[in-house]
Amino acid sequence: MVARFLACLTALIAPALALHPARLAPRPLPCLMCVPAGFEEAWPQLLEIVDEEAADLALAVDDVAFARGKLSVLASGGVDDLVALNRRLSERLDDWEANAAVELPPYMLEVASPGVSDVLRSDADYAAFKGFGVQATLTEEYKKRTVHEGTLLGRDGEHVLLNLKGRVLKLPRELVAEVRLPSAKREKGDPY
Incomplete structure (x- = not known):
């Protein structure tokens, strides 16, 4: 169990450090109180899927949130990279929902850049x-x-x-x- 945790942690940190050397840690995991209703059981798996797909494209995920029927993924990258991530996540989440024992509430997937910081x-x-x-x-x-x-x-x-x-x-x-x-x-x- 510890080995799997360390492997997941390494998979999360490595792309972030490669793209953002100043970043010392991956985005914080949401607390259990912050998990949206209907996603309680599926949220950790969903985050893992998002992180895996982003890592395959060498992107760093800044945030994942669910609000007002929208599953938002904020990732650092160019437009083409974000389009590729959106496509891959759509396919992967559709397959996962079809094969998962968990029923998710209806949502719209949105993959975007966090924008330019001040x-x-x-x-x-x-x-x-x-x-x-x-x-x-x-x-x-x-x-x-x-x-x-x-x-x-x-x-x-x-x-x-x-x-x-x-x-x-x-x-x-x-x-x-x-x-x-x-x-x-x-x-x-x-x-x-």
Whole structure:
């Protein structure tokens, strides 16, 4: 039993680490109270099927949820990868439901990307958003503040560099909890 658990855990972690080196653990497993009604017995098996199919395509699954008749799978990958995952999951879940002793509630399968995050994580993010306004949150005070706002200049091995009204601020990377793009502002009359 322990060997099977470790094998499943390795299968979950390996693709996530390969695609996202900063990610140290797979997505958390849902608590029993979070399992949707009608999926109590089948939920662990369903998660295993999703993870196996995603791993075969070298994708990392960020979340699996069931709400309002929709089984949503959020996975990191390109459009073609997500279409392939959707196709494979549809076929596999249809076969599994036909052969399983568990009856699932009706659902619609949706495979999507979690979207672009406001938080900058990779060197590519820092390069892409160079020159944009950002907000850096620190784990402790630096220059009498824990939050600094400015224009992103980049980052190196030791610092995150911001332009604050013409002055360069070098924030020590070990103090930076996150660097975030500002929230989108709404204009009066904007329907979105």
